[in-house]
Amino acid sequence: MNSTSTAGLPPKTRDALTAAQLYYLQDLTMDAIAHELHTSRSSVSRLLGHARETGLVEIQVKSPLDMPRQLEGDIRSEFGVVAHVVPVPDQTSDVDRLERVALSAARILGGFVDSNMSMGVAWGSTMSALSRHLLAKPTHNSTIVQLNGAANPRTTGLLYASEILQRFGAAYSATVQQFPVPAVFDDPATKAALWRERSISRVVEMQNSLDVAVFGLGSPFAGVPSHVYIGGYLDDDDFASLRAAGVVGDVATVFYREDGSTDGIGLNERSSGPSMEVLTGIARRVCVVAGETKLQSLRGALAAGLVTDLIVDSGTARMLVGN
């Protein structure tokens, strides 16, 4: 037989690996591979799909180092963050835009993940889309940690948030740490009390020593409110106070103004999300943004120094640097 034999691992993986070699390294057609593997061409097609999904095959697009892409360079020099601009036609709808940014972000994220890492993950529509497109990259001893609670007066939010977390865990073969608390507490004292519970403080401590954080941005007063703002997490008084305080956005239910400041925003005392200090203590902070409605929010996050790596669609990127 053909064979580059491997032992132990599932024959499916074994075949996928061989097929990937033949297809991507030797440019055989799927037909030819099917013949070599004694199966049908369609199986080979599926095999290759499997190989891509599970990270056996890695495809990178790298811009020539000589000339970094202009927008990315502009953003870097103006805001001091590494930018990944996702090309999207200008007339694209916001949903498509999100979908395409999420798709690219999911692939870029693979480069940030490695063994023995802990990664903090927020939730929201951006993170949900992102999680749906993750490519597998096997690691050892990694942990995915939920950044902020997802419960609200109507639901525990666990299903929604854990679905996202689980997908991250599966993609990176990492253990998952959920954070079963309300997104925003009614009473700050309850939060303080809960934070003393060992089961909870354990997670909080993990949040304090993350290697990477991944999050989208909320934009309370923009055209299309994010998940946080329509899910019943906040009541009318909360909204009013946010507006009064001049809030333009949030990261993991922690709110900030356009200049990045947070002082005197009462809601943050009751929020389950990590404080700005904790967040900025994380070495790599990946922010995923799609759509111009989040522009103001993005400016705030950048001003606050919350972001080290920005993944953003080209339209919003252009608005950001103003041209």
Next chain:
Amino acid sequence: MNSTSTAGLPPKTRDALTAAQLYYLQDLTMDAIAHELHTSRSSVSRLLGHARETGLVEIQVKSPLDMPRQLEGDIRSEFGVVAHVVPVPDQTSDVDRLERVALSAARILGGFVDSNMSMGVAWGSTMSALSRHLLAKPTHNSTIVQLNGAANPRTTGLLYASEILQRFGAAYSATVQQFPVPAVFDDPATKAALWRERSISRVVEMQNSLDVAVFGLGSPFAGVPSHVYIGGYLDDDDFASLRAAGVVGDVATVFYREDGSTDGIGLNERSSGPSMEVLTGIARRVCVVAGETKLQSLRGALAAGLVTDLIVDSGTARMLVGN
């Protein structure tokens, strides 16, 4: 417009980059991309081909680290070299085998190249095939150095060897150092004299400080003689002496026995290739072998410790570890 604008670099590259992002990172069809770029689908197809050829897109196949491939593991533990086994059906002809190994080798080689490196390159049918499939990887300040002369009583060999060298140079945007000397001298004194010429000694010195060497293997007495042995480089007396000395193969016209020894092989005094000591002083020594006719030669090279990285077809690999 769409745009992720870049400046300076050729619009072709710019478009290829965008197309690659849309195709490989966002899974659009070429049709859709053609629409976004305002061109025809066929142009996009060619654009993507260009992107792959020029290294804008990099595709890697990685075996799960958990379970390295069996043959590769066997070879590593038995011979202490990193092996890349190229799957090839057993009944493949030797030419196809060579072609397929060369194709894979060309892609693997990309991972060994980087800026500020000097790479020694041999010539021969294997290297020729390999050079034809190299993928571009732009580097700075790299050098390709010819390992051994290619002139013989019939031709200067420059065309043949330089074609190979040039392709390496082009692929890695490196400067090329040719070595315009006979493969094998008639008179060792001439070699000594020439080695004192500054134009030549300059190259010899570069050979002494290489970071990587890439070479195939010769097998003088195997079924299909390699390029060296039919090109008129050696006369009948030479052949007789090689046979008498028990030679099984060569690297860059430096000959060795099956046990890796070279003592008393007179021809080596007259060879233009780097001595074993020089070769083994190079940190990474990549050997590309296709076909069982080179098995004996391969054993010799391994015994001599000439190889750190081996790229070999599955059939020969299996013979090598004996099962």
Next chain:
DNA sequence: AAACCCGATGCACAAACGTGCAAGGAGAGT
């Protein structure tokens, strides 16, 4: 200015590919 060359373009066709579907098979539960 004419002739020429070279690379880029779109067309049209054939080759290669992805996927819904129905059939088959292995294993778990009854």
Next chain:
DNA sequence: ACTCTCCTTGCACGTTTGTGCATCGGGTTT
């Protein structure tokens, strides 16, 4: 033993992709 479920397979079809060819436009040579 039977059924039910879940996964895998190959087929058939429509879609997507590669490429030979004719064309065109810009730049160079004569």
